[in-house]
Amino acid sequence: MITITNISKSYGKVQALKNVGFEVSRGELFGLIGPDGAGKTSLMRILATLILPDSGSASIAGRDVVKDYRYIRNNIGYMPGRFSLYQDLSMEENLQFFATIFGTTIKENYELIKPIYSQIEPFKKRKAGALSGGMKQKLALSCALIHRPEALILDEPTTGVDAVSRTEFWEMLKELKRYDITIIVSTPYMDEAGLCDRVALIQSGNILQVDTPQNIVNSYKGKLYAIKAQDIYQLNNLLRQHTNIESCFTFGEFLHIVFKNDSSEQQAIVLDYLENQGMKNIVVQPINPNIEDCFIQLLQ
Amino acid sequence: MKRFFGFIQKEFRHLFRDYRSLLILLGMPFVQILIFGFAITTEVRNIHVAFVDNSRDVESIRITNKILSSGYFISSGTINDVNSIEAIFRQGKVKLVVVFGNDFAKQLQAGDAIDIQLIADASDANTANLIVNYTQSIVQDYINAPQQSPQLVPEVKMLYNPNLKSVYMFVPGIICLLLMLISAIMTSISITREKEMGTMEVLLASPLKSSQIIIGKVIPYVLVSFTIGVIILAIGYTVFGMPFNSNVVLLLFEFVLFITLALALGILISTVTNSQQVALMVSMFALLLPVILLSGFIFPIENMPAFLQYLSLIMPPRWFIIIIKNIMLKGVSLEYVWKETLILAGMAVFLLTVSTKKLKTRLE
Incomplete structure (x- = not known):
């Protein structure tokens, strides 16, 4: 579903990604795990067609992220690391806006976001700026899902969110597997790795290992x-x-x-x-x- | 298209939700034009004048009365000693001292050169100049009047602004200033705000094209600026009696043209800045000063050094002011302002092209 081949990217002298490559299969919940500054956001942005790789290529659903960026923008959901909804618009207006620009309506795909959105729906008239961290996260996820994307790209969705909301958030991602949506999620929290189907460990722009969390643990050398x-x-x-x-x-x-x-x-x-x-x-x-x-x- | 309207709807929500800013935007023209129209005026009135009359004869008293009855001056009395003139100026109230020499009436009747001296406080050079001119013409008028010999009396007719009201100057200037500032500042800020809040990232990753984003951003402010232009026109017409026998459609068309140009400038500014603060500063410095200083709004372009005159050629406000003055005051049709209109249109096309070229479909 998502194929990344030999991607490199540098900003001036800093090389953010060095020959990165891995694959994510359809319907998988894939974690990109590494500390701050490891290159997670750069990779997520390349997948979201927001920046261009210096070399190498990536494709989602067989479409190249550089050439076919229009198709990809129509068919993926992207949630950037920073909370990026309109603070002066109400929750409902935000959701409605994202539904409209993706050419759909809230009603059409309500079924998909219901498990998430119904939790915060009682506050739908509240301005997005006045929501708690966990609620913002749920709203952002709802907005990223509203057009029923083939793939979800979530950049550090749980950073800065309390422990309870984090657990809830991962529960929601697991639920989404039912709809056959491929999810790639980055996180600096190692303890979240166990919640993914497969993970890639990344450090200083290098992928250290790609495997299931269990296999990674099993491959530990020594006792x-x-x-x-x-x-x-x-x-x-x-x-x-x-x-x-x-x-x-x-x-x-x-x-x-x-x-x-x-x-x-x-x-x-x-x-x-x-x-x-x-x-x-x-x-x-x-x-x-x-x-x-x-x-x-x-x-x- | 539906997506685009969704975007515009969102922009209007931003605009109306921030009702304080909107109120300031729409209230600004009222305040500005009333201040410029009433408070700031280049006409001189109620000037305090003192007299040193060494003759105290019929003629000098008549001239004194004539000066005082002109309506421009208020008497601060007579001074007996020439040496105290300096002290009086230092107090700051008196701006002009008129000194009559000895035997004034005799000189006048004999037709000799007469002794009359005007001493003005030139710490404010413009006002001093005006006062002296006024007084000179009053004195001249008095001296010429009784004589029978043929005189060269030019008949002056001030066309288009017979009373030389300065508000006729200011209304076009303020229209220009406000349209320029509001259009450019508001668009550049609203685009950089998306960058600052991180929402630009989501918008770019969405199916919206960057041209749609820009046009969607611009449309609400076209409407706001246009409303402001109309408000100023209405105040000019009702409060200050600006002539309005002109081609309204043409005038409004020129408004739209100028607004488009200013918005393109705003977009250009927003493509090179990343924060609202910087966008605001750049808009202020890059736009406010040229509009005020180099457009001919306050300082006549003809008086500037050649370098600045050339510089003013590339200032859109300069052409816009010429256009609206011609249309409003002279009531001309497009025939007479097509050249300036073409220049503005050219600038608008150029800026729009450059700013859309600079727009990116990606983050970097």
């Missing part, structure tokens, strides 16, 4: 342990200098570590060393890696 002690700062320093530690990163109240040699004898040597150095209440447990662990490993 991961979570460790904590009373003085987590000192623990971190000691572990990072230890010769048998492959990697060590802080992760909430725990440190995630991988041993170079994780036989139980070698582990015991490390723990003894820590105790000798005055660490108290050490807790170690094996854990399953998450996407963020994988991302960090891929960066090394």
Whole structure:
């Protein structure tokens, strides 16, 4: 459905995308995951026909994003990273406006947006500028969907939205799969990766890996342990200098570590060393890696 | 087409929702024209004048009375000492001192050169000039009157503005100023606002063509500007008695032409700026000053240095002012203003072409 081949893009000396390529199949919920400045927005804008790639090509539903941009603009829904609806128009007027410029009406496609729009419909006379973050998000999604697009391009839709609204938002995206709409969504939140069918991890313009979240987690090299002690700062320093530690990163109240040699004898040597150095209440447990662990490993 | 109307509907919603700005837009012509028409006037009235009369004879008193009865002057009394003239000017109230020499009547009767001196406060050069001219002609008039010998008395007739009302000058000027500013500023701001709010990104990614976006943006402001033009005309006609025996259709056609030109300028400004602030500043500096200074609205173009005269040739307001003055005051038809109209039309086409060329279908 969406094919991206060898796309590069630079702004002056900064290269935002380096030979990026992957495919998204029909009806898939695809996540583009990476930190700020990784090149997510550039790629989304290229797909939305808003900027031109320096080299490489991309197509949606078999149409080239550069040559056939008119077709694509008629048949995709795009939600930019910034809230971009008219603040001085009411919710209903915004929706109506987007319906009209896409040559349709609210009534015609109401069925499609109903699960989302019905939640905020009681406030339809309210100005868009006076809505809460979560409501704005729902309205923006409704506006992007109102013309029943073949594909949805959502650029960081959950950034700056509270945790409850984020969860709700992902629920809505899952619902949309029923209508066979292909969705590509970018996000800096690694924990959202698990909600996608497949994800691409992106960093500094490079795609690190494209796979299902499960496969990415499974491909983690080594065995991961979570460790904590009373003085987590000192623990971190000691572990990072230890010769048998492959990697060590802080992760909430725990440190995630991988041993170079994780036989139980070698582990015991490390723990003894820590105790000798005055660490108290050490807790170690094996854990399953998450996407963020994988991302960090891929960066090394 | 339906999509396009949807866009225009949205633009009108923006316009009416921000009713404060709309009120200012429509109220501006009233305030401006009343200020220019009543308060700011280049005619001089109620000038304080003092006299130093060294003769105190029949003739000098008659001249004094004649000056005072002209309606332009108010007497600030007589001064006895020539040396105190300076002090009186410093107080600032008196703008003119008339000094009669000794034996004024005798000189006059003998037909000799007469001793009369006009001393004016030239810290305001224009006013000083006007006052002196007025007084001179009053004195001249008095001296010439009783004599029998053949005189060269030119019969003056001021055509098109017999009373030399300055409001006849200002109405065309204000029409020009407001149409230019409102059209250009409002369009450039409304386009840059979409850029600033990020909504331009969504519009560009939509099926709307960029020309549709621009035309849709412009139409509401054409209507607003046009309304303002008509309001000014109406005030000029009812309050100030501007002559209105002219070709109204032609006049309104010229309005539309000029508005189009100004809107094209606004679009051009919005294509090179990304924020409302900058758009506003550029519109003000790039448009306001030339309109006021180089259009011949306030300062006669003929008096400018050659360089500025050439510069004024490319100022649309210059041509527009000529056109509306001719149409309104002289009641001429297109036959007499076709050249200026053609120049404006040419400029409009040029600006529209450039600004649509500069418009992008993408973000960069």
